[in-house]
Amino acid sequence: MRAWKTAIAACAIAMCGSASAAYAQDKTITLCWAAWDPANALVELSKEFTAKSGIKMKFEFVPWTNFADRMLNELNSRGKLCDLMIGDSQWIGGGAVYGHYVKLNDFFAKENISMDDFLPATVYAYSTWPKGSKNYYALPAMGDAVGWVYRKDWFARPEIQAEFKKKYNRDLAPPKNWTELKEIGEFFQGREIDGKKVYGAAIYTERGSEGITMGATDAMYPFGFTYEKTPGKYDMEGAVNSPDAVAGLEFYKSLYKCCTPPGHSDAYMTEDLDAYKSGQTALQMNFFAFFPGIAKDPNVGGEKSGYFANPPQKVEGSTLGGQGISVVAYSDKKAEALEYIKWFAQPDVQAKWWKLGGFSCHVKVAGAPDFPKSTPFAGEFLKAMGSVKDFWQEPTYAELLQAMQKRVHDYVVADKGTAKEALDALIKDWTATFKDDGKL
């Protein structure tokens, strides 16, 4: 019988627990974001908000590989877990069209928050739907793009410099295009440095969420890949599978094959960081968001690492990262959530945000003349942000992303078919999705 009593007690606790939780958090709002370096900075920053407004902050951080999955599930179940959502840039279409996010235009007008105070590229990418319209569903919170880190200390060694020069007839320096990048990768692959075998580059190959798409497009944009021939027309034939796009994808596969550490078949941000920080690779592809953390790292921080924006090939192009902050439409505490956004939009808060490791999109911060020199990567960040391209931000983005994950992973990692076949199949998948959605 004792077990029964325990069980009854557990039941009672469960019922009370869920009821009391609803009352106790009157003055507490929950912010949902990915679990990564900038999120810790935001926790630090938000203490000031709590001190000023008396509104307590709770945080729900989910690792990137589960972030979209978990949070879109939460939004689609119309859950009240999150009052504020720093949702990924691609969610904005669904957030607006399916009514997950509160439209912020009236609020901005009332509180005198002007979108002109934020970098135009970030407003376009993180806040607007339809794209480029004046309908705002988020405030740009975190600017980001895929960039590169390299081992400055290894690059600087005279014997390595000499050998590289002999082999490639140029100085070993951050690459000016993708061909050079691959050469650097090949040069370091399998080399012994300080008695340890090292490898060329840590790149994105993750299958489950969005990893390999973010990585492959980072190579394909500079090669000339586009989603449509005419923007807004969904005419993908000849764009998605253009010879340039095929060349870009083939190049990414060759980089995966030649220059990555063993077992690098399912790597995203954390795996790349691990590989680089443990001294395994000379290059690392990753989001700028991690660069403040790398700069502070005991193993590879300080002068040991250098940074460069995604190199061009035919054109300039970088995969966009970054997020805007939105108010969730199902929240019971929208007023408090808006108050947070109002506070967050202030220039001095934005300045502190950058200081703590967040990438502010405010023109008074990122547009300031001394910004490029403020950190070793700030200049490269601005450069990358000048030519960022994002994946589809359509409401059906998750479906489109999944198709690309499968086709690209099948081709790059699992050696299935050719690049052209993969991209042809991708057009077929995407066409079906757009037809279902009434866009075609």
Next chain:
Amino acid sequence: MSAASTAYSVGEASPRVKWIAGILVIAYALVALIPLVWIFLTGFKSPPDSIAYPPEVLFTPTLEGYVNLFTTRSRQTPEYINSLGPPQSWYDALVRERNMVITGPSRFIDRYQNSVIIGFGSTFLAVFLGTLAAYGFSRFKVPLKDDLMFFILSTRMMPPIAVAIPIFLMYRQLGLSDTALGLILLYTAVNLSLSVWLLKGFIDEIPREYEEAALVDGYTRLQAFVKVVLPQMRAGIAATAIFCLIFSWNEYAFALLLTSGEAQTAPPFIPLIIGEGGLDWPAVAAGTTLFLLPVVIFTVLLRNQLLRGITFGAVRK
């Protein structure tokens, strides 16, 4: 047993055969234990030790994994850390050695607590309702009994993901998404089929004569059930409860799809334990150890009931 006198009889194997059989079984058991022992050890490694090659069997144990499991931390510059003054506690000091400061508790305790509440809550309901239904099916003429019993069993054949689609829609409508109550009800339903079948088997074994005697003595049916049948079922109820509890404790798919924060249980959470900017294997191992430990202890302590339940349930069906 007369045949036991000859050395090669099957009733009793020869000492040599026994010896070889023993060695082989123990060898299998030891190999099967390696992964568990390894995870347990990894919980006490430092992050660099956990990714050393060749893998380290001997290492300096540290509680870093457990500290990381229970806290969230952020990386800071040494200057900032020095400005904080001396560490407040041993775990503070441990974290600072890695240029980190503790920023707060992690969500692990919440998730673990959810697992306990949901596990026990649903087990209680499944066993309680299952006992009643099993008694009904065992002792009374119920129309369409066989069909109903089959219906109860067939509900177990559906892939959880398939059931999850309409459940998700239903819970969204009823506001049960991400609530402990929602998961308790769901796990109860899943466990009910097993619990009814197992318990019916146990009740069938109890001779009806006991109750009939009680009825003759002037007991009502209900009294006879409570005073005569229930006490005899104690072992069966225990076995059933363990199974229900283990299922709810371990369940992942529904928890993944129907909870996001408030009511999330440990299984979908443990894979998410990663440190700031890197996979933190010791913390994952620590979480895994704490989560698996109760089940391992359960298994060893209650092995007889478990064995009975597994074979009994399967053979009955």
Next chain:
Amino acid sequence: MAVGTIDRIAERAARITPFGAANRMRGLSDRAIAWIFIMPSILILLAINIFPLLWTVYLSFTNYRANQPGRPVQWIGTANYERILSSGDIWGYLQVTAHFVVWTMLIQVALGLGLALLINRGFKTSSFWTTVILIPMMLSPAVVGTFWTYLYQPQTGIFSYIIDVFANVGAVDMIGSIHLAPWAIVIVDTWMWTPYIMLLCLAGLRSIPAYLYEAAEIDRANGLQKFWYVTLPRVLPFLMLAVLFRGIENFKMFDMVVELTSGGPGSATELASINLKREAFESWRTGYSSAYAVILFVTVFGLGNIYVKALNRVKS
């Protein structure tokens, strides 16, 4: 039984009876009690199992999407089914699933039966070691999948290291190689579930009366003959039951594999359930994935029924 004890039990029973007073039920007929006892369970199963199942069947004929609230739901007949059955990709996922189910069953039957035969020799401490062997099957599959990713790490994992020590093949990338990944999930499942097959075989072995062996002895049967004519026929029904249960579970497999490989590399370990989860909860093609779910359910049910018929033939 002392009257006092009975009263105390009755009191306690009254307290745990949900409808309050047992007194109220005192005069109830057996029939009424039967229904009162059975109905709550039936209702819960109807609400949380059967109603959703019917709903799934209905949705499978529509173009419904759970993430698009405003979109009108249209009846589109069997279009979803046609699309699934004509999809080469889904056929591929079913093949991956079949590979997983068939190989896990074959290996586990061999290992499980072998272990059961050995344990049945009754060596000292056999019951202790049986318990030890059981532990993996009690664990959470998702958590097991998570920590096996660590054991499988090609450069730092103990699995790769042990293989290298014995076979000297260098780093083994179990979950990164399309050739090895399907076996990586078979190995973990075998590690977890061989004990289950073993246990049921053991139950079968223990049900064999000794006189059968004595009779075989008199007929001068050798060890193999005894196994073939006495042991196997008696164990087979138990073994086949175990395979039925595990087969169904593995056909539905989701949690362990999703944490271990998330379906990759490429689609090498993309089991049907994993793909279904993507369609239903990432792409939110609710109608389409409902049809997918119905197809999977019918497949399990159909295969299960064929199997049960075979099982009954073995039994008789």
